[in-house]
Amino acid sequence: MSAPTIAVEVSLAVAVLVAWICCLGLWLMEDFFDKLHFMAPVTTVSMFFVLLAVVIETGWGQATVKTILVLVIMLLINAVLTHATARAGRIEEHGQWQPCSGEKVSGDEKIPALQNPPREKSA
C-alpha cells in the first residue's frame, strides 16, 4: 500500500469521523444554540479533509477545482445560514433579536429597562 493511498484513506476517515461526531452532537445537545455549533466542523474540517483526499488522488484537475468550489460555497452558505437560523431562534425565544431589557450583554452592562421592549411578531 503506497503512501498516497494511506493519506487518502486517513483523510477520508478523519472527514467521516468528524461528520459523525457532529451529527451525534447535533442529536444529543438539548439547546437549540448548542445544536447550531455542530454545523461548522462539517463545513470546515470534514470538507477540508475531503478536498485533501481529492487533491492527493487526482492532482490538480476538474475534480479538485469543483471540490474547492463546493468548499467555498459551503463556507459562505453555512456562515450566513447559521446566523439567520440563530437570529430566527432568538426571535422565537424572546420576540426580538436585540438584547432584551435587563439582559446581560458583553461588558457586563445591563440594558436599561424598557429600552428594548419585546416587540410583537408581524402578522
Next chain:
Amino acid sequence: MNAWLLAATVLLFALLPCGIVGFRGPAMHRLVGLEMASLIVIIEFILLAQGMGNPNFYDLALTLGLLAFGGGLVFVRFLERWL
C-alpha cells in the same frame, strides 16, 4: 469497494441522527437537522463522484449547496415570521 465508496457508505448512516433531529422536537430544532442533513448529502455526493468516477456528481453537490442555501433561508424566514 474502494475507500471512497466505503466512506460514502459510513457517512450515509450519519443521516440517521439528522433524521431523528429533523422529525422530533420544536420546529427550529428540526430546521437545524435539515440543514445538517443537507451538508452531509453534499459531502456524500463528492465521495460518490470520486468513488464511482463520475464527475457529474460534483455538479449535483454544487447545485445542492446553492439550493440548500435558498431553501434554508426560506424556511428560516417562514419560521421567524409566521411561527
